[in-house]
Amino acid sequence: MEKDLSQEELAKQVGVARQTISLIESGKYNPSLNLCIAIAKALSKTLDDLFWYEE
Amino acid sequence: MKVKDERLENLRNKIGRETYFLTIYLIALSMVIKKFVHGPELSGLGSEFLILIISGVYYAVRYWQMGILADEVEVHDRSNRLPMSTKNVVVGLGAGVIISLIFGLRSAVVYASTGQEKIFYFFLVFLAAFMIYIPVFLVLALVLNLASRKGGESN
Numbered sequence: 001m002e003k004d005l006s007q008e009e010l011a012k013q014v015g016v017a018r019q020t021i022s023l024i025e026s027g028k029y030n031p032s033l034n035l036c037i038a039i040a041k042a043l044s045k046t047l048d049d050l051f052w053y054e055e
Numbered sequence: 056m057k058v059k060d061e062r063l064e065n066l067r068n069k070i071g072r073e074t075y076f077l078t079i080y081l082i083a084l085s086m087v088i089k090k091f092v093h094g095p096e097l098s099g100l101g102s103e104f105l106i107l108i109i110s111g112v113y114y115a116v117r118y119w120q121m122g123i124l125a126d127e128v129e130v131h132d133r134s135n136r137l138p139m140s141t142k143n144v145v146v147g148l149g150a151g152v153i154i155s156l157i158f159g160l161r162s163a164v165v166y167a168s169t170g171q172e173k174i175f176y177f178f179l180v181f182l183a184a185f186m187i188y189i190p191v192f193l194v195l196a197l198v199l200n201l202a203s204r205k206g207g208e209s210n
Contacts, residue, residue: 017126
């Protein structure tokens with residue numbers, strides 16, 4: 001992810017385990033909307049930037 | 056991408072968990088009732104013990120295997136001054152002291168007749184109970200320490 005945060009730092013900021021961030025990145029875990037928003041805020045991004053992709 | 060209804064899935068998981076705890080409570084109730092009916096001996100409670108032990112071990116192994124414990128320790132240690140391992144040792148030793156105190160006090164109250172005997176019985180039983188508890192505590196601490204490392208599966 002951008003903003004030069006490691007998975008560990010992002011996990012710390014959001015308050016979840018590093019494994020949770022890793023699984024979201026690899027698409028193996030679907031986060032709740034609350035968690036998505038917390039991640040987006042931690043990275044100063046919008047939900048679109050992070051989670052929207054064209055099919 | 057196929058979308059699952061998370062709300063329904065979470066509710067199903069919740070009911071599953073509730074059912075598990077309900078079953079455990081019912082088994083415990085069954086043990087209490089059997090003890091009332093058949094008296095203090097523990098024979099006839101084997102199947103209940105077996106169910107409790109097997110389901111407990113299964114829960115613990117899956118908890119470890121899925122890495123939940125390791126992740127919980129990570130999140131806990133990040134936001135707390137005392138690491139989880141230290142807390143476990145403190146709580147474990149504290150529990151040992153309390154259990155030994157209860158045994159010691161019980162012996163002093165039930166079996167001793169003179170004041171001096173009460174003190175002697177208390178310390179004797181307290182120290183003996185604590186010495187028996189120490190190896191149990193060490194094994195538990197070791198298992199917990201190993202279990203809080205990363206499990207096999209990661210999702």
